[in-house]
Amino acid sequence: MTSNSFYSFNLILVTFLAFATATAQVAANEYDPENGEAINEVCAGCHGEFGQGGSDGEYPRLAGMPAAFIARQLHLFRDRKRPNMAMIEYVDERQMPDADIQDIATFLSRITLKTKLSPANESDPAFDAYARLLESKQVMQIPRAEGDQERGGKLFRKECDSCHGKLGEGDHTKAVPMLTGQYTDYLWRQVEKYRNTIRIHDPDAPEDQLLSEFSDTELQDIFAYLSVLDD
Numbered sequence: 001m002t003s004n005s006f007y008s009f010n011l012i013l014v015t016f017l018a019f020a021t022a023t024a025q026v027a028a029n030e031y032d033p034e035n036g037e038a039i040n041e042v043c044a045g046c047h048g049e050f051g052q053g054g055s056d057g058e059y060p061r062l063a064g065m066p067a068a069f070i071a072r073q074l075h076l077f078r079d080r081k082r083p084n085m086a087m088i089e090y091v092d093e094r095q096m097p098d099a100d101i102q103d104i105a106t107f108l109s110r111i112t113l114k115t116k117l118s119p120a121n122e123s124d125p126a127f128d129a130y131a132r133l134l135e136s137k138q139v140m141q142i143p144r145a146e147g148d149q150e151r152g153g154k155l156f157r158k159e160c161d162s163c164h165g166k167l168g169e170g171d172h173t174k175a176v177p178m179l180t181g182q183y184t185d186y187l188w189r190q191v192e193k194y195r196n197t198i199r200i201h202d203p204d205a206p207e208d209q210l211l212s213e214f215s216d217t218e219l220q221d222i223f224a225y226l227s228v229l230d231d
């Protein structure tokens with residue numbers, strides 16, 4: 001190969017690779033971030049503009065949740081398989097076609113929230129109170145839950161982390177939610193729903209009543225452990 005033809009061969013290869021990558025991206029994922037952002041304006045009324053949740057877990061945190069999990073819950077709400085009175089008017093077929101579910105799920109899953117505010121000096125003349133307020137809304141700090149963190153950690157590693165992830169971050173390849181950074185009160189409300197079969201914990205084994213096999217004290221210890229994982 002002469003050096004000239006070597007270069008033109010490389011050029012063709014590079015062009016081909018760029019083309020192949022672009023096509024693959026469009027085919028695998030037609031995510032429309034602008035649509036995701038527009039839908040989020042509706043969700044923000046309750047879940048916060050950064051998906052941070054609020055009112056001590058009345059509204060769960062959605063930011064950073066695996067997209068597959070968010071999408072699955074929206075389908076369950078829409079099909080009335082998971083009751084959610086608060087969201088009923090936002091999730092019918094007309095309001096929430098499948099493409100919208102995908103866009104909002106991806107949009108929310110890509111928001112990362114810090115778990116600590118950066119240090120600031122309020123008496124500094126350069127201190128910007130508005131910027132500080134905005135920053136504080138993008139921080140997710142769960143108050144420490146009562147319980148034996150050490151015992152909870154052991155239980156979590158034995159019984160929960162195979163699905164929910166080593167750090168309780170959820171599983172982005174499956175519809176398994178993040179538990180770290182979620183409000184403790186919210187997690188408790190969901191435990192009650194699983195125990196009363198209003199929700200199904202493991203779609204692959206719907207008969208399994210995993211959370212009924214644990215005492216309240218054991219779950220309290222697990223939630224105490226999760227509440228400090230993000231410190």
Ligand code: HEC
Nearest residue numbers: 042043045046058059060070073074084086087090104177
């Ligand atoms: C009027 C208030 C309200 C609005 C608006 C709202 N939600 Fe919710 N959402 C809730 C409440 C309340 C819950 C908790 C229900 C429960 O306790 O099971 C919830 C739960 C969820 C969950 C389940 C999370 C989990 O970890 O189990 C998802 C996902 C969700 N909402 C997504 C959305 C999206 C996306 C939008 C915008 C299209 C939205 N919500 C708009 C009130 C609202």
Ligand code: HEC
Nearest residue numbers: 159160163164175176177187190191199200201202203222
């Ligand atoms: C076999 C896998 C698996 C194991 C093990 C597991 N989970 Fe889950 N968990 C899931 C899946 C999947 C979901 C979502 C189910 C749904 O769609 O409602 C979930 C949901 C939850 C939720 C609701 C969170 C939310 O945002 O709605 C809580 C709370 C929870 N799990 C606690 C636990 C605890 C505590 C343990 C250990 C004792 C545990 N899980 C073990 C798979 C698992």
